[in-house]
Amino acid sequence: MNREEVDRALARLGAERDAVEAALLALQDHPGRRLLEGAALSGRTQERWAVAEQGLGLLWSLFDRYSEALASARAVRARRGRPGSAELAELSELLTGASVTVSGGQLPDAAGRLGAGPARLVERVGLDELMERMNGWYAVVLEVVNAVDAVWSALPARIDLLLAELGRVQMLALSVGVRPGSHPLADDLAGLASELTALRAEVLADPLALWRPSRVPAQRGTAPEAPAPASPTGAVDTTGFDRAGRQLDDVRVELEGLLRLRDESHERLQQVGDLLQRADATLAEARRARGEVLAKIASTEVPAVPGPASALRERIVQAVEFQQTGQWHRLGPLLDTLEDSAAKELARARHSLTEVAQPLAVRAELRGRLEAYKAMAARRGLAEDPVVVERFEKARWLLWSAPCDLRAAAEAVARFQQALRAPERHPGQQDIQDGQGE
Structure with missing residues (x-):
């Protein structure tokens, strides 16, 4: 190496030495490393930290050898401003040759096996190789402490x-x-x-x-x-x-639902009770209507009215017991079922009332139609017509008699309507469509 090459090599190696020192000091203060040193480790972390901790100690030892070798080279260079061939030869050996002595077995081979090859007390390596191995160990240690810290x-x-x-x-x-x-x-x-x-x-x-x-x-x-x-x-x-x-x-979320249930259970149970009361009232109205139909409508098959839902009331008693004893997790599904059953019970009662009262509704509809046709007769000037009067009285008598024959009454109302439409009873007039089919 000539003098310029020596000076450039010393400057490069010095900069690398300073960078390694800064990195090692930062690694020494790394929070992950400090935590690892005082932790009771196990498993994969224990295995990898055992290797990394060994590498950390080795790093400082290798760094010391590196620094000593670099200091020796600088001392040789400082002897003369313009070194002679002897100094240049010595500097070339220090900077590029296997000039660093380390303990045997401290340097791993490329596969990471410590002490590979024949056992030796000491081993000599070059500065570049020493730097490469320090970089390798630094990567191992830094990776462990960074991962653990993360x-x-x-x-x-x-x-x-x-x-x-x-x-x-x-x-x-x-x-x-x-x-x-x-x-x-x-x-x-x-x-x-x-x-x-x-x-x-x-x-x-x-x-x-x-x-x-x-x-x-x-x-x-x-x-x-x-x-x-x-x-x-x-x-x-x-x-x-x-x-x-x-x-x-x-x-x-489920527990918050139970908490809401606890706060709302009294009101919800009241609503279930109200639905059942309305269902009972509707069934009572259906029974009354059934009696009226049997008494006032002739030749009609009237369906039976179901009784109250006693089993549902027993489950309400159980729900109240759950509420009083704070068994909200049991009350929740039971109350959901009660609400659904009470709504169905009310719907069943309403259907029963509609089915039972159907003949009365038909009679009321026929009575309404009869009154509408009577008003139409008056508008057409047929209120005194004997046929119209006779048919009206016949239909009225059938609809207001008891028991009422709905079939005969419907036919009588239809005949009364036909009497209003007869052309000879209102000559010169168009058939009036309003009110037809009422």
């Missing part, structure tokens, strides 16, 4: 918050009578508590079990293809945490 920054605090929320939900469950062994929601909450506690313990002891790297982790002692990243390349696996959060949300 997991510990992401999960423990969130798990603690979720556990606190779980405690509040459990208190809510107790307030609505949901207790372990008596309701599946309480069992779900107990299972979530166990799951989150186990997840928190796993995060603290083996954070790398929840780390998903985006590339294959660096092997010990192998230099990365690119400079070591300052941030972790991967993602924290929050699948278990997210699933537990969703389950807790689902349970909370």
